[in-house]
């Protein structure tokens with residue numbers, strides 16, 4: 001199990017609202033193009049580093065997501081010449097991530113038109129799995145994302161439900177900021193997000209065609 | 222002139238709305254406590270790396286700001302025992318920064334309740350000066366921030382107009398995320414923000430008691 005990719009990441013970029021049923025469950029508007037936000041390195045939580053913290057006064061939601069590790073510099077990609085195949089070739093691999101979100105704080109920020117950095121950026125708010133190779137995930141749209149809380153299934157959906165493909169995500173991002181080798185891109189969460197409380201046992205994993213990827217397993221409590 | 226601090230920075234944190242006259246010029250609400258956002262490393266623009274880019278369809282505003290370089294880990298600071306003097310001692314030095322902002326995109330994001338990452342995060346959107354020592358800035362509240370466009374004064378105000386002190390900023394930030402040695406904190410912009418267009422000559426500098434700090438000088442065109 002290797003976590004070197006975490007050290008090498010320059011930035012952690014997260015796509016919002018990329019699964020329709022998740023957009024509906026939070027009564028959000030469907031975006032016409034991908035938008036994204038940054039999570040700080042200080043929010044990374046690696047296995048055995050302890051539990052996810054629930055800061056006082058916050059309602060913390062889990063969002064299980066497929067993370068892509070970028071393999072080369074991507075800058076001002078031309079969507080006509082940069083193909084969906086090129087997008088997959090631009091990745092060095094994958095990981096499983098949980099984009100923990102202080103939902104009540106985020107709702108307040110949204111109402112006030114303020115940045116999402118605080119609700120998305122608390123310490124421990126980005127549990128990350130070990131590195132997953134492209135041999136283990138040959139098709140990033142055929143990955144089942146799973147998350148349970150105290151043994152109860154909360155999230156379980158295929159990545160083929162993504163609204164914006166990796167090709168579209170990387171094209172849009174690269175038109176705004178240079179994506180660098182090592183950067184990590186979280187691709188959005190399927191439906192089923194919900195609150196956790198201190199002491200909850202959270203388990204998450206990715207599977208392909210019914211087989212769990214051992215490197216993807218996250219166990220937090 | 223040293224720029225090593227830029228390489229060593231883990232994250233770039235920016236305070237919003239920290240000068241009253243700037244809040245008023247944009248018709249924003251005064252915050253009751255500090256809020257902040259992240260800029261990516263890919264937005265850094267060092268001297269002689271070229272001009273600030275004005276992406277198609279955007280209205281780009283300059284925001285000159287005093288940046289603080291953090292000298293030690295700050296985590297869950299207790300505002301009763303962490304003193305204003307401790308705050309200054311927690312810094313290793315300073316820099317001058319311009320927080321370039323795609324204002325029309327930011328206005329749209331605010332209206333929609335979306336993150337500020339895109340309007341704040343374009344490549345070249347964070348010009349940074351050389352490192353400024355604590356001997357050169359003995360009092361961070363007695364620094365005049367200056368910015369001219371094509372020789373015309375646009376921003377010129379003292380940092381003593383800050384609403385939230387460094388003590389307050391660091392206390393709040395540290396209650397959300399661990400501030401690490403090397404992190405860079407931009408402390409907000411005074412009034413006078415306004416648009417730039419491609420080809421504009423932008424000059425910015427900091428002065429103390431009428432004397433320009435040579436390390437602070439930014440010349441962009």
Ligand SMILES: [Mg+2]
Nearest residue numbers: 063099188189
């Ligand atoms: Mg998410």
Ligand SMILES: [Mg+2]
Nearest residue numbers: 115116336337
């Ligand atoms: Mg943000």
Ligand SMILES: [Mg+2]
Nearest residue numbers: 284320409410
């Ligand atoms: Mg600013």
